[in-house]
Amino acid sequence: MNLHSAQFEMAAGVSSQLPASVLPEVAFSGRSNVGKSSLINRLLNRKALARTSATPGKTATINFYRLDTMRMVDLPGYGYAKVADKERRRWSELIEGYFDAERDLRLVLQLLDIRHAPSQDDRQMLDYMVERGIPFVVVLTKADKLNKTERAKRLAAFEEELADLEGITVIPFSATNGEGADTLREILVEVTEEDDSDE
Numbered sequence: 001m002n003l004h005s006a007q008f009e010m011a012a013g014v015s016s017q018l019p020a021s022v023l024p025e026v027a028f029s030g031r032s033n034v035g036k037s038s039l040i041n042r043l044l045n046r047k048a049l050a051r052t053s054a055t056p057g058k059t060a061t062i063n064f065y066r067l068d069t070m071r072m073v074d075l076p077g078y079g080y081a082k083v084a085d086k087e088r089r090r091w092s093e094l095i096e097g098y099f100d101a102e103r104d105l106r107l108v109l110q111l112l113d114i115r116h117a118p119s120q121d122d123r124q125m126l127d128y129m130v131e132r133g134i135p136f137v138v139v140l141t142k143a144d145k146l147n148k149t150e151r152a153k154r155l156a157a158f159e160e161e162l163a164d165l166e167g168i169t170v171i172p173f174s175a176t177n178g179e180g181a182d183t184l185r186e187i188l189v190e191v192t193e194e195d196d197s198d199e
Helices: 036-043 085-100 120-132 148-161 181-192 194-198
Strands: 007-012 025-030 062-066 071-074 105-113 136-141 170-172
Touching: 025 036, 025 181, 036 071, 036 105, 036 136, 036 181, 062 085, 105 120, 105 181, 120 136, 136 148, 136 181, 148 170
Parallel strands: 025 071, 025 105, 105 136, 136 170
Antiparallel strands: 007 062, 062 071
16 A cells, blocks of 8 residues: 555545445545544545545545555545535435445444544444444544543443444544554555455
8 A cells, every 4th residue: 555646536426426446445434523534644644635624514525535556435424413404315325325336345444533422323323334244443533632541431431332343443543643543554454455465
């Protein structure tokens, strides 16, 4: 995975615009403003390849970032209350259209804010992936926002909150100080380049 090869490829606003699946894909999922774009930028060592915004609900399209060996797929954030019903239905059609398509989806990075318990929308997304057999890793964003005691408390709480999800990988991450970035890069290489040894 050559990080320098990363470039914004395209944005899809409805499922009919989704590009053909020509590379292994890793999707980034989470609520509005949980830090998906910041995570993508940190993983790629780029400041602003994925556009970040303080305004929740800003990413209303599925954004594709192409690398030499894979695609990163930034899904629209969910759970933003101020979005009109029509727009919410469009998002739903778009995300379901993505997951329903025959794509080479290797992994979903499901982002949760480490400071808060998973929301109802987060649980729905996690349950959806379990039901569909979609492999995922939970990334706990904004890890730098908690002190040591608060962090230990929240990690223990997550163990209970996600207790019904057996054997999941949970990785604390900070876009500010880079915690967890190397581990996530290794996982991406592992899941997207695993076929190379078979050739």
